[in-house]
Amino acid sequence: MNTAALVIYLAVMAITPGPNNLILAASGLNHGFRRTVPSLFGIATGIALQAAIIILFMGQLTGLVGSFKPLLTVAGCGYLLYLAWQIQRSSMLDDEDGAVQPMSFMGGIWFQWLNPKTWMISLNMGMVFLPQSMPASQAAVLFFVVVFATMMPCISVWAGAGVALQRLLHTPRRMRLFNTAMALTLAATALWLLLANLPASPALPAGLNA
Numbered sequence: 001m002n003t004a005a006l007v008i009y010l011a012v013m014a015i016t017p018g019p020n021n022l023i024l025a026a027s028g029l030n031h032g033f034r035r036t037v038p039s040l041f042g043i044a045t046g047i048a049l050q051a052a053i054i055i056l057f058m059g060q061l062t063g064l065v066g067s068f069k070p071l072l073t074v075a076g077c078g079y080l081l082y083l084a085w086q087i088q089r090s091s092m093l094d095d096e097d098g099a100v101q102p103m104s105f106m107g108g109i110w111f112q113w114l115n116p117k118t119w120m121i122s123l124n125m126g127m128v129f130l131p132q133s134m135p136a137s138q139a140a141v142l143f144f145v146v147v148f149a150t151m152m153p154c155i156s157v158w159a160g161a162g163v164a165l166q167r168l169l170h171t172p173r174r175m176r177l178f179n180t181a182m183a184l185t186l187a188a189t190a191l192w193l194l195l196a197n198l199p200a201s202p203a204l205p206a207g208l209n210a
Helices: 005-015 017-031 033-056 058-090 105-111 116-128 134-168 173-198
Strands: none
Touching: 005 116, 005 134, 017 033, 017 116, 017 134, 017 173, 033 105, 033 116, 033 134, 058 173, 116 173
16 A cells, blocks of 8 residues: 555645534634544544445455445535534623533544545545555554544644634624634535535427427
């Protein structure tokens, strides 16, 4: 296995904007880095676990994912819209009241099974980087370790960036503006993923598409 190429691929996918990173940046800003740590570990573990399971059952899951892709896309994008609403609520409710909490460790794990970007990363790894000569169980363990070790520092950058923004966005008005922008960005990401991943509508009969 070309481990160096896999690490570069994962680092690029992990550091670029996506649902996980938007959530972590907003959590770092609103809750601080320490309270975002469970989210970080949950997301990194969830991605690594999904990659390991897909590697272990690559043949069976490829066809299954294709069959359930529309359902997964709708569920994942629906959850992203819910998270966008939660981020927007952060700008209106005092976190000390317990109304809005950072994503939990288990929440970070489960979210990856609804995250279209994570599915794309895991399936691509299985198709491109899986060594044909390596036993599936050994490859699954190796991928889990490599994915977790690469993802954790990369996504931590986004949580840290959110914390750093606290100094700039120290007024309630600026916090509201930032949370609103993040919520709108996450909602737009969900709608974009929905449109990009759902099957195209059937072509209209001639004469009906004018």
